[in-house]
Amino acid sequence: MPYSSEVAFEAAPFDVVEASRRVWLERWEPEAASGMAVFASILRSHQLLNEQVNDVMRRHGLTFARYEVLAWLGTDPDSARTLSWISKSLRIPPATVTDIIDRLELEKLVRRAPHPSDARTTLAVITARGRKVATDATHDLNTEVYERIGLSEPQRGQLVELLAQLRASGNEFDVERSSDVMEEVGTRGARARRGKRRPDVA
């Protein structure tokens, strides 16, 4: 029997988060215990969902990292982003971006193009095939994972809200600039309507 995939998901014999929390409460400060529980919960939840996500991705010949890049390229009005934009926005180390684009290029889902005005910079451009793969993968991801997460709509909203605060306070994204930049990142339709310049060249 293979370790993951196919077979649903084998449960751990007990809740590691709650177990550690008790140990921490005995030995350390209460704030450390609650913080540990937060991190452990996030880690386990990520592990759980990530397995499901990657099972889907495997079927489409992708990893989540490659999918994420592909999906963002598909979102851009020009179907192109600079590698540094990818690195900064998705918080992927530059060397990893190179690896990811190498792989996507190998499979003809993306191609590299020179930047029109900056010779240091490389653009990643999604191909028609890449766009199709991204759409198919997203569809499966939605129906097999995202729509089946075991929380009600209000709970989902609450959870996203709490994590947004955690991320904001940890400086995960630039709270000041975020809403402005997001206008730039809008979809083709939205941007075409307003006729903005490309965010890449900013």
Add this chain to the structure above:
Amino acid sequence: MPYSSEVAFEAAPFDVVEASRRVWLERWEPEAASGMAVFASILRSHQLLNEQVNDVMRRHGLTFARYEVLAWLGTDPDSARTLSWISKSLRIPPATVTDIIDRLELEKLVRRAPHPSDARTTLAVITARGRKVATDATHDLNTEVYERIGLSEPQRGQLVELLAQLRASGNEFDVERSSDVMEEVGTRGARARRGKRRPDVA
């Protein structure tokens, strides 16, 4: 300038979660959008905290995976666990457990010992040095990461609760058995008092 460590944490230019959520709402079902936001939030939060955690771990010559195993070995009354217990409880694939124990053994933080009654089974036993390293790492982890998570105590509780429900519904741990098993996993003091047998041999 190195990519991570030292430097606080370079913020992404905008909130990727909120940006994707808008794209999803335009193109897919609302339940898919909220589910995607849940996964993306968890992913980013994990990424954020994991960087901080691994910066601490690096200073102690560990990765989080190795630390986690070491910490659990330190928790056990007999300072020993079977490799399969580690694999099942922490949800680490068997081959990875072998790698992790290899590495910990190489650094004399742990040693392998034969199981007294089952020749198939190997025990990992924490050494005095391992115990010290685990304690030191935990101390730093608490003060530098866990105690500084940007949420109030009630918010932490709420977040942990929501994620527990998500994990339970995804069958991440065995809800039926969990509380029973957790008694077995208690700390030395608690177990010594009740004089239970070793959970390993179960």
Add this chain to the structure above:
DNA sequence: ACAGAATACTTCGGTTCCGTAGCAATCGTC
């Protein structure tokens, strides 16, 4: 008491990912 199933761990091969260092192009400053 024995065959077949199940369990425990390791080996092997391969991928992914990332820290560091380096190179090339551009920018900022005087």
Add this chain to the structure above:
DNA sequence: GACGATTGCTACGGAACCGAAGTATTCTGT
């Protein structure tokens, strides 16, 4: 308009991780 600082990407090497197959031991049912 030149020089140092910065930025953008890639090359390299290594670490972590894991799927699948293999070996040894124990358990189960008859």
